[in-house]
Amino acid sequence: MNKIPANQAEHPMMARRSHDDAARQRAVRTLRQRLLPKLAFGSREMYYRSVEPGMRERHDGRVVEDFREIRRAMMELPYVRFQLGTHRVIQELMYETLVDTVQPQLEELADKARSLPRGLGSLRLDPALKVPRYVTAVDIHCQPGGYAHEAFPGDVAAGAIYDRSINMYQSGAGGMTEYMGRAVIQYLDKVWPDFKPRRILDLGCTIGHSTLAYVRRFPEAEVHALDVSAPLLRYAHARAEALGFPVHFSQQNAEHTDFPDGHFDLVVSHILAHETASQAWPAILAESRRLLAPGGLTVHIDLPQLDEIDPYRRFIYTNETQFNNEPFWTAYRQMDLHRLMIEAGFAADEVFRDFTAVMAGRDAQKSSDAVAHSRQLGHGAPPGSGLGFAMLVGTRSAAEVA
Numbered sequence: 001m002n003k004i005p006a007n008q009a010e011h012p013m014m015a016r017r018s019h020d021d022a023a024r025q026r027a028v029r030t031l032r033q034r035l036l037p038k039l040a041f042g043s044r045e046m047y048y049r050s051v052e053p054g055m056r057e058r059h060d061g062r063v064v065e066d067f068r069e070i071r072r073a074m075m076e077l078p079y080v081r082f083q084l085g086t087h088r089v090i091q092e093l094m095y096e097t098l099v100d101t102v103q104p105q106l107e108e109l110a111d112k113a114r115s116l117p118r119g120l121g122s123l124r125l126d127p128a129l130k131v132p133r134y135v136t137a138v139d140i141h142c143q144p145g146g147y148a149h150e151a152f153p154g155d156v157a158a159g160a161i162y163d164r165s166i167n168m169y170q171s172g173a174g175g176m177t178e179y180m181g182r183a184v185i186q187y188l189d190k191v192w193p194d195f196k197p198r199r200i201l202d203l204g205c206t207i208g209h210s211t212l213a214y215v216r217r218f219p220e221a222e223v224h225a226l227d228v229s230a231p232l233l234r235y236a237h238a239r240a241e242a243l244g245f246p247v248h249f250s251q252q253n254a255e256h257t258d259f260p261d262g263h264f265d266l267v268v269s270h271i272l273a274h275e276t277a278s279q280a281w282p283a284i285l286a287e288s289r290r291l292l293a294p295g296g297l298t299v300h301i302d303l304p305q306l307d308e309i310d311p312y313r314r315f316i317y318t319n320e321t322q323f324n325n326e327p328f329w330t331a332y333r334q335m336d337l338h339r340l341m342i343e344a345g346f347a348a349d350e351v352f353r354d355f356t357a358v359m360a361g362r363d364a365q366k367s368s369d370a371v372a373h374s375r376q377l378g379h380g381a382p383p384g385s386g387l388g389f390a391m392l393v394g395t396r397s398a399a400e401v402a
């Protein structure tokens with residue numbers, strides 16, 4: 001496998017940056033990746049030194065688990081309000097600098113997206129597709145215009161903004177920002193070492209960055225990726241082609257795709273779950289099951305559920321809903337994933353839960369035990385490290401007739 005640089009690699013589809021934009025973006029990245037963890041460290045100290053003991057005293061020695069009650073107590077601290085306000089301001093500043101970069105080159109980027117593809121993979125758009133309201137109604141995690149805004153035919157701005165945001169948003173995302181795909185592949189290599197998928201599908205692929213990790217790892221496989229957003233898919237297709245990766249992109253709703261039953265050996269998604277509404281996620285799990293060939297695997301990677309992390313992190317995580325335009329985040333984190341997998345058609349012994357030891361791909365790469373353990377879900381919540389990603393895994397028995 002190619003060595004992946006720690007800093008984001010430039011590629012032909014990326015929006016160009018002026019000297020001043022690059023400097024601003026480096027400053028925002030520093031604030032996000034250096035200041036915010038320090039502020040979080042401070043509020044964690046306050047929680048353990050005073051807030052948690054105070055709550056315990058008021059509850060006759062019982063540890064308070066409910067994130068709403070923890071929130072009420074934490075929000076009384078001016079420091080915490082400053083911490084969360086700063087988080088929001090830095091997020092908005094990040095997108096402000098990215099819009100400044102992308103806005104002057106909208107037409108140029110659209111032209112590039114039209115001219116770069118060289119027929120390695122394909123792009124299938126569906127102008128009649130109704131983009132779900134849970135995608136269009138919010139500027140998700142504050143990205144201006146959200147995922148699906150299209151100012152003119154051929155627009156790719158949503159993709160150009162997203163691409164440059166990843167390395168600011170997530171430290172250690174790596175040169176090609178495919179860290180989450182690599183985390184799933186580490187899991188597959190460790191837990192299912194003989195698994196050799198012939199057809200792979202990535203659901204909610206955005207700009208197809210995680211998708212590319214599968215092309216790298218399984219060069220013989222036919223790799224497909226879908227999303228509901230045309231601007232993202234145009235960008236994703238041109239990006240993959242410019243980088244020399246064959247991927248077949250299509251504009252489809254992951255709740256009900258047009259692929260035949262049993263068409264894929266591997267169906268994956270990366271942080272799609274928490275951005276779907278509560279009716280949509282069960283439908284996507286059922287669709288993943290329908291699409292699996294006998295002997296196939298589905299892996300959905302996201303952050304852990306609330307009952308898999310400590311009470312302080314429950315408070316920190318759920319701020320994403322309150323402060324970062326992630327309306328479905330908290331509801332998703334309370335879903336009973338085991339029950340949903342059974343309702344989606346998986347047998348109880350076909351459902352697994354795993355955790356990556358750390359969040360960022362760069363560290364996961366260093367760690368020989370990036371996947372902490374593999375165990376069946378449904379026998380009490382397994383403890384997550386609280387720092388890593390969590391994988392929801394379903395298998396389809398090889399003996400089963402499709």
Ligand SMILES: C[S@@+](CC[C@H](N)C(=O)[O-])C[C@H]1O[C@@H](n2cnc3c(N)ncnc32)[C@H](O)[C@@H]1O
Binds near residue numbers: 132211
């Ligand atoms: C957080 S992003 C996913 C990030 C990406 N998978 C990665 O590897 O980093 C969520 C994506 O899912 C897409 N999406 C949301 N609901 C969808 C659905 N029902 N079907 C297909 N795509 C969907 C959004 O348009 C967005 O691009």
